[in-house]
Amino acid sequence: MTTAEVAAPLEKLIGDAKVIDVDTHFTEPPDLWTSRAPAAYKDKVPHMKTVDGQSQWFVEGDNRWLNIGVGVMDREGNKDRGKLSLASLEEMNEAVYKVKPRVELMDSMGIYAQIMYPNACGFGALPFLNIKDEDLRIQCVKIYNDACADWQRESNNRLFPQAMLPLWDIDETVKEVRRVKEELHLTGVTVTDRTSALDVPDFSQPHWEPFWELINDYELPLDFHIGAGLTTLAPMDTLTWPSFSLMQKVAVFATIAYTDTAPTILNFIHSGIFDRYPKLKIVSVESGCGWIPFAMESAEWNLNEMTPDAAKKLTRRPTEYFRDHIYATFWFEDQGVKHFVDTIGEDNLLFLTDYPHPTALYVGWQERLARTLAKLEPRARRRVMQDNAIELYKLPIQVEA
Numbered sequence: 001m002t003t004a005e006v007a008a009p010l011e012k013l014i015g016d017a018k019v020i021d022v023d024t025h026f027t028e029p030p031d032l033w034t035s036r037a038p039a040a041y042k043d044k045v046p047h048m049k050t051v052d053g054q055s056q057w058f059v060e061g062d063n064r065w066l067n068i069g070v071g072v073m074d075r076e077g078n079k080d081r082g083k084l085s086l087a088s089l090e091e092m093n094e095a096v097y098k099v100k101p102r103v104e105l106m107d108s109m110g111i112y113a114q115i116m117y118p119n120a121c122g123f124g125a126l127p128f129l130n131i132k133d134e135d136l137r138i139q140c141v142k143i144y145n146d147a148c149a150d151w152q153r154e155s156n157n158r159l160f161p162q163a164m165l166p167l168w169d170i171d172e173t174v175k176e177v178r179r180v181k182e183e184l185h186l187t188g189v190t191v192t193d194r195t196s197a198l199d200v201p202d203f204s205q206p207h208w209e210p211f212w213e214l215i216n217d218y219e220l221p222l223d224f225h226i227g228a229g230l231t232t233l234a235p236m237d238t239l240t241w242p243s244f245s246l247m248q249k250v251a252v253f254a255t256i257a258y259t260d261t262a263p264t265i266l267n268f269i270h271s272g273i274f275d276r277y278p279k280l281k282i283v284s285v286e287s288g289c290g291w292i293p294f295a296m297e298s299a300e301w302n303l304n305e306m307t308p309d310a311a312k313k314l315t316r317r318p319t320e321y322f323r324d325h326i327y328a329t330f331w332f333e334d335q336g337v338k339h340f341v342d343t344i345g346e347d348n349l350l351f352l353t354d355y356p357h358p359t360a361l362y363v364g365w366q367e368r369l370a371r372t373l374a375k376l377e378p379r380a381r382r383r384v385m386q387d388n389a390i391e392l393y394k395l396p397i398q399v400e401a
Contacts, residue, residue, distance in 0.1 A: 009370040010110070016400045017382045018112035020389035023225070023286050023329060023352035026151065026161060027069050027097040027119045028144075030055075030089065036143045044136050045143065048089070055088040057120060059131055059140075066127055069119030071096045073356040077105075084250055084358060096356045099154045106158065110366060111353070113397060115389070116151070116161040117190055117225055117285070118144070124192025124228030125164040138166045142176065149184040157396050162190040162223050168198045174210050181218045187393040188221040188283075193264045194229030204271040216277035221327075221392055225285040226260040254359060258288045262295055269299060269321045270307070272314060281392060282326055286354060289328040290336020293343040296322055323348060327392060331361050332368070337384075338375045346380035350389050 033045035046059045048068075055068040070085045073093040086092050094101040106114060121127050121144065131137040141164050148161035163180040166172045180186045193203055201207040215222065239256055240249040261284040274280060284292075299318035303311045316324070322344060329350045330337055340349055351369070354360040361368065373381045390397055 010366045010373070013370055013373045013378075014381050014385050015378075017386040018397065018399060019110060020113050020115075020351070020386055020395070020397075021106075021111050021353045021355075022115040022283070022350040022389050022393075023331075024114045024116050024355045025070070025119045025357060026102070026116045026159075027071050027089070027092065027356075028057075028121060029097050029147075032147050033140060033143050036146055037139070041136060041139055044133065045140060050088055050090075053087055055090075060133060060136065065130060066120045069121075070358070071119065071356040072358050072360075073362075079356075079360065079362045081358070082247060084247065093356070099151050099159060103155055103158050105355075109353075113158050113160065113389075113395060114353075114355075115188070115223075115393065116148075116159055117223070118164065121164070122228065122230075123190050123223075123225035123285075124194070125167060125190075126192060126194075126197055126229070128164075128166070129168065129198070138169065138172050141166045142179075145176070145180055145184055145186065148186055152186065160187045160393060160395065162186065162188045165189055165191060167191060167195070168200060170200070170207060170211065174214060177211065177214050177218070177220070181220055187395060188223050189215075190223040190225055190228065190285075192228035193224060193267065197229060203267070204273065212273065212277050212280070216279045219279050219281070219394070222280070222282045223285050224261050224264045224282060226257050226287055229260070250358070258286070259291055261285070261287045262291075265292075265295065265322070265326060266299060266318075268326070269318045270303075270310070270314075274321050274325045275315050280325055283350070283392070284326065284328050286331075286352065287329060288333055288336065289330045289340040289344075289349060290333055292322075292328050293339055296344065319344065327388065332359070334372050337372050341376055341380050341384075346376070346383045347388060349384045350392075351385055 030048035034047050037045040044060050046057045046065055048055055048057055056064060057066040059065040068089060071092050072080045072083050072086060073096055074080050074091060075093055077093055080086060095105040117123055125141060128137050128140055131140060145163045148163055151159055151161050163186045165176050195202050236249050236253040240252045265284060268282060296319045303318060327348050327350055328340060329352050331352045331354055386399060
């Protein structure tokens with residue numbers, strides 16, 4: 001069956017709508033930091049070496065920093081199932097870490113644009129805390145964001161990498177938000193709400209007011225990707241049986257991890273932050289959507305039963321806050337998508353593939369998605385696949401009215 005024949009059922013459902021994929025990962029190229037670092041930092045910034053067949057990152061000289069990141073798409077373009085990741089960059093498809101091959105892959109898959117997240121260096125900048133030199137730590141975040149702007153330009157606005165922020169330093173964070181928006185023209189920032197790991201106050205505290213004011217004024221989306229608050233895989237070992245193999249543990253933990261953003265959503269709803277910053281938008285990334293109607297039903301019940309006095313200080317109900325400020329995402333789900341649209345709404349849902357991670361939609365994704373979208377009304381299909389993402393991230397993409 002040809003690509004066109006596979007795509008036909010999906011095209012029939014979404015018409016001329018462009019497919020916007022809101023969660024993919026771009027493995028950090030080996031020269032990301034070394035090619036952009038100022039002379040004073042050339043010998044200190046992260047650099048990649050292959051050790052015993054494994055690509056690894058080193059920083060501050062020969063201090064081992066991170067593994068290559070998660071990716072299971074091999075040189076031939078196949079998805080290597082049953083692995084958490086391939087060991088080296090040489091084993092991976094070039095679309096995993098190069099812009100031109102990524103855009104070519106998107107064309108072959110029928111995807112117009114992708115929102116992109118980091119891979120090795122995490123989804124909320126926590127791994128940068130392992131860099132001892134505080135100035136170098138901030139420089140590495142800035143260089144990463146410079147690279148994001150380069151990739152966006154190189155792709156001719158087909159790839160939209162999300163910036164990272166040095167959240168452990170509020171003054172530097174505010175400066176970097178301004179630079180990300182005004183100079184680099186990036187479309188969103190990926191953060192963690194596990195502020196205890198950053199040794200700073202939680203998001204409800206006055207400490208963050210300069211940040212919230214700027215994010216609100218810029219209307220810059222905040223992306224809360226599952227796993228952004230993890231510094232190790234210890235929770236996976238805690239929640240799975242010791243006798244399991246690594247991939248058995250990963251398979252069990254993956255389903256648990258999809259609800260990783262539940263605390264984020266509920267903390268924001270109870271905090272009153274949305275009342276103070278009415279243009280704030282947050283995205284629950286790679287979390288699925290089928291569990292969210294239950295979470296909102298639970299939030300509605302517990303708001304009254306447990307915090308009746310605090311509830312009076314909020315201007316809206318939990319589900320109303322969600323509809324006004326929060327977006328969910330999905331990829332492999334079927335029944336959960338219609339349930340979410342029927343209970344929460346079609347204006348709060350986004351589509352993703354999670355390329356090139358183990359759970360990614362890849363071969364056969366169009367047929368699977370067509371079966372899911374067939375349960376929705378035409379307007380909902382277009383909102384989910386195109387309009388919501390373009391509006392949320394303010395993507396410079398022309399679409400048919």
